[in-house]
Amino acid sequence: xxxxxxxxxxxxxxxxxxxxxxxxxxxxxxxxxxxxxxxxxxxxxxxxxxxxxxxxxxxxxxxxxxxxxxxxxxxxxxxxxxxxxxxxxxxxxx
Numbered sequence: 069x070x071x072x073x074x075x076x077x078x079x080x081x082x083x084x085x086x087x088x089x090x091x092x093x094x095x096x097x098x099x100x101x102x103x104x105x106x107x108x109x110x111x112x113x114x115x116x117x118x119x120x121x122x123x124x125x126x127x128x129x130x131x132x133x134x135x136x137x138x139x140x141x142x143x144x145x146x147x148x149x150x151x152x153x154x155x156x157x158x159x160x161x162x
Contacts, residue, residue, distance in 0.1 A: 125145055127149065130159075134147050144160075
């Protein structure tokens with residue numbers, strides 16, 4: 069199990085690196101026999117504000133709670149209602 073955790077930590081570190089940079093191998097540490105499982109450190113992304121624990125904003129046009137979506141440029145709030153002309157609502161909270 070310890071070897072699996074070390075592999076997972078190494079793989080996670082490689083996945084966090086920026087695209088375009090080559091993966092560098094992390095130094096192999098000898099696993100220390102222990103009865104306790106080591107904790108993995110998860111760092112919050114400084115570019116993303118901590119909005120997950122906030123209540124969703126209300127759409128200024130339709131007055132309904134917005135939905136958190138994951139787009140190709142990152143997460144955003146979306147109103148899932150249509151406007152009078154049939155197009156999707158484009159309201160964006162500040």
